[in-house]
Amino acid sequence: MADQTPHYRIKDIETSQRPRERLRxxxxxALTHAELLAILxxxxxxxxxxxxxxxxxxxxxxxxxxxxxxxxxELCDVxxxxxxxxxxxxxxxxxxxxxxxxxxxxxxxxxxPEDVADHVQYxxxxxxxxxxxxxxxxxxxxxxxxxxxxxxxxxxSSVRPAEVFKPGxxxxxxxxxxxxxxxxxxxxxxxxxxxxxxxxxxxGRLLEMPILDHVxxxxxxxVSIKSMHPDLW
Numbered sequence: 738m739a740d741q742t743p744h745y746r747i748k749d750i751e752t753s754q755r756p757r758e759r760l761r762x763x764x765x766x767a768l769t770h771a772e773l774l775a776i777l778x779x780x781x782x783x784x785x786x787x788x789x790x791x792x793x794x795x796x797x798x799x800x801x802x803x804x805x806x807x808x809x810x811e812l813c814d815v816x817x818x819x820x821x822x823x824x825x826x827x828x829x830x831x832x833x834x835x836x837x838x839x840x841x842x843x844x845x846x847x848x849x850p851e852d853v854a855d856h857v858q859y860x861x862x863x864x865x866x867x868x869x870x871x872x873x874x875x876x877x878x879x880x881x882x883x884x885x886x887x888x889x890x891x892x893x894s895s896v897r898p899a900e901v902f903k904p905g906x907x908x909x910x911x912x913x914x915x916x917x918x919x920x921x922x923x924x925x926x927x928x929x930x931x932x933x934x935x936x937x938x939x940x941g942r943l944l945e946m947p948i949l950d951h952v953x954x955x956x957x958x959x960v961s962i963k964s965m966h967p968d969l970w
Contacts, residue, residue: 775788
């Protein structure tokens with residue numbers, strides 16, 4: 738009896754549930770292994786979408802670690818993959834390997850608001866909504882990771898300290914720096930920004946994970962709340 742299981746194309750999936758749209762809205766960490774592979778694969782083949790091919794790869798090699806060990810020829814041998822897609826997968830795996838092999842000395846140090854700006858200003862000043870990002874630092878103020886957390890109106894009632902500190906706890910960070918943008922272009926801190934900063938500084942003291950600064954990004958300008966209000970610290 739023929740297989741009656743329907744095979745959907747990516748474009749047949751509701752827009753908000755498509756891998757690329759979910760990544761944009763929720764971040765890469767929200768996607769399954771198969772969905773992340775689907776973004777690399779881009780397209781499927783007749784009757785099978787990219788997510789299904791991603792799952793086929795995972796099943797064939799016993800998960801991500803098996804794919805990590807797979808050869809180019811073995812990847813090409815999976816129906817729906819081929820040489821171009823196999824090359825994309827192997828390139829992504831190699832980039833991941835190189836990132837994981839970076840020594841702490843390769844991580845950039847954050848020693849000033851200008852260093853923060855180097856990492857966030859270009860992207861943040863183009864955002865149409867307010868967003869709050871967190872820079873996770875090690876004990877020598879080297880950047881471990883940059884985590885976008887909130888989008889929309891930011892104030893002490895809408896931002897939960899537990900959510901701000903969660904990425905730092907998971908990464909065993911020693912300290913955090915907060916950055917958010919003003920879509921108006923004027924980075925002057927509002928009273929709400931000051932109140933939010935005070936709340937996060939107090940939470941950081943309790944958690945022994947200090948907030949080193951809160952940088953507000955405008956158009957071609959930044960403001961360090963610590964520089965303006967050192968009394969908060």
